[in-house]
Amino acid sequence: MSSANPPRxxxxxxxxxxxxxxxxxxxxxxxxxxxxxxxSGKSLFLRMIADLDPNDGKVWLDGRERAAFTAPAWRxxxxxxxxxxxxxxxxxAPHFHAAAMDFARTMVPLLGLPPDLLDGPVxxxxxxxxxxxxxxxxxxxxxxxxxxDEPTGALDEAATAMVETILRERLATGIAIIMVTHSPEQxxxxxxxxxxxxxxxxxxxDVAAA
Amino acid sequence: xxxxxxxxxxxxxxxxxxLLDGVLSIVLRLGLHWQLGxxxxxxxxxxxxxxxxxxxxxxxxxxxxxxxxxxxxxxIAGREVAARPEQRLRNFGNYxxxxxxxxxxxxxxxxxxxxxxxxxxxxxxxxxAIPLVGIVLGSVLNGGSLALDxxxxxxxxxxxxxxxxxxxxxxxxxxxxxxxRVSVRRGLLPTINQMAAAGIITLxxxxxxxxxxxxxxxxxxxxxxxxxxLLSGGSGLAAVAxxxxxxxxxxxxxxxxxxxxxxxxxx
Numbered sequence: 001m002s003s004a005n006p007p008r009x010x011x012x013x014x015x016x017x018x019x020x021x022x023x024x025x026x027x028x029x030x031x032x033x034x035x036x037x038x039x040s041g042k043s044l045f046l047r048m049i050a051d052l053d054p055n056d057g058k059v060w061l062d063g064r065e066r067a068a069f070t071a072p073a074w075r076x077x078x079x080x081x082x083x084x085x086x087x088x089x090x091x092x093a094p095h096f097h098a099a100a101m102d103f104a105r106t107m108v109p110l111l112g113l114p115p116d117l118l119d120g121p122v123x124x125x126x127x128x129x130x131x132x133x134x135x136x137x138x139x140x141x142x143x144x145x146x147x148x149d150e151p152t153g154a155l156d157e158a159a160t161a162m163v164e165t166i167l168r169e170r171l172a173t174g175i176a177i178i179m180v181t182h183s184p185e186q187x188x189x190x191x192x193x194x195x196x197x198x199x200x201x202x203x204x205x206d207v208a209a210a
Numbered sequence: 211x212x213x214x215x216x217x218x219x220x221x222x223x224x225x226x227x228x229l230l231d232g233v234l235s236i237v238l239r240l241g242l243h244w245q246l247g248x249x250x251x252x253x254x255x256x257x258x259x260x261x262x263x264x265x266x267x268x269x270x271x272x273x274x275x276x277x278x279x280x281x282x283x284x285x286i287a288g289r290e291v292a293a294r295p296e297q298r299l300r301n302f303g304n305y306x307x308x309x310x311x312x313x314x315x316x317x318x319x320x321x322x323x324x325x326x327x328x329x330x331x332x333x334x335x336x337x338x339a340i341p342l343v344g345i346v347l348g349s350v351l352n353g354g355s356l357a358l359d360x361x362x363x364x365x366x367x368x369x370x371x372x373x374x375x376x377x378x379x380x381x382x383x384x385x386x387x388x389x390x391r392v393s394v395r396r397g398l399l400p401t402i403n404q405m406a407a408a409g410i411i412t413l414x415x416x417x418x419x420x421x422x423x424x425x426x427x428x429x430x431x432x433x434x435x436x437x438x439x440l441l442s443g444g445s446g447l448a449a450v451a452x453x454x455x456x457x458x459x460x461x462x463x464x465x466x467x468x469x470x471x472x473x474x475x476x477x
Binding site for chain 2: 050051052053054070071072073074075076077079080081082084085086087088134137138141
């Protein structure tokens with residue numbers, strides 16, 4: 001990695017009345033894990049990066065400033081996947097475009113899901129099934145940065161391992177991930193760097209622990 | 211045929227029916243007799259007052275006075291639209307949305323009727339303008355308040371679904387499309403019901419009034435048809451205006467969903 005290349009995602013002075021300021025750089029292929037108590041501001045942090053909540057400060061994607069993107073274009077590439085995300089059709093299938101559907105059909109078995117889930121109603125999905133399908137839905141947009149909020153919060157060990165495998169494969173293709181997790185073990189397994197959110201500020205986990 | 215004019219005695223005889231209701235309330239212990247009496251008295255006073263005011267306004271026939279009366283009616287209807295929903299847009303947003311939507315929908319439909327179909331001389335003749343605005347307002351108020359309530363309640367309930375779409379890079383208006391459609395539909399349903407029932411289940415009020423006042427039933431029916439079209443047009447316009455104005459107030463220049471601009475009704 002040459003120093004001439006800008007980081008995949010750079011955050012400078014990102015703040016709102018509710019949280020921050022935050023400064024962080026994440027390279028392509030890098031996973032930054034964020035842990036911290038409930039209500040410490042982890043989700044707020046991710047939502048501010050995705051520009052879903054009002055915020056001030058600067059964010060760059062591959063050296064291009066966020067203000068230069070339209071909001072939808074930014075969010076498609078710097079994609080926030082909520083812990084419990086919403087569904088806006090009755091059935092699962094209409095949430096995927098034709099191309100995304102092909103992708104989803106290849107992904108479903110890799111995440112331990114029965115293939116016919118994609119043809120059923122959303123109401124029949126368990127929390128864990130919804131969470132995995134939401135991850136597929138997010139990855140189908142091929143984001144450059146994935147802001148993953150508790151990607152395995154509702155999953156058992158086996159399903160968690162499958163999700164981690166998929167995320168590792170994505171990292172290898174050059175995506176950057178900022179992952180919020182409750183599990184320090186998961187942060188250690190996936191994260192190249194580990195930060196702790198405390199009182200709505202971010203510190204490196206080893207310093208914070210000391 | 212001239213209208214049969216009512217004497218105070220005629221009305222006094224009819225008021226026996228209200229007394230009958232009161233007796234029923236006492237016998238069956240419904241506890242409604244005071245409310246009933248107050249409501250009946252209030253209704254009579256209000257209508258007689260309005261009768262006097264309209265008589266004076268009609269006699270003066272000034273366009274400015276007519277406009278003033280219309281503006282007062284619109285302002286009251288706008289307030290009612292704003293007051294209905296459980297959710298409130300901050301900074302008097304409900305009032306701004308309600309008043310502008312009601313005013314636009316009412317003026318457009320009333321002007322259309324006064325300049326094309328009814329064509330009184332002069333066109334602002336209060337005999338026509340004020341009752342027309344009144345009946346259009348009733349329908350506009352109904353459609354507008356239902357649509358606004360549906361949108362503001364729906365956006366709170368469906369927050370996760372809207373934000374999930376925004377997070378995937380869908381534009382705000384696209385993400386709101388389902389809610390917008392449901393809310394406009396909600397605003398239009400009463401008028402559709404009213405049109406479907408007209409003549410078979412109910413004899414509409416205007417037509418009844420005109421027949422009682424001596425008009426030929428077919429002429430009265432034509433008036434009623436014209437009014438039904440005006441009412442459905444008015445409530446459709448009001449529902450669309452209310453829903454889009456409210457939806458715009460719930461977003462910003464970065465196409466976020468700004469539910470912080472919404473608060474629950476006080477009390």
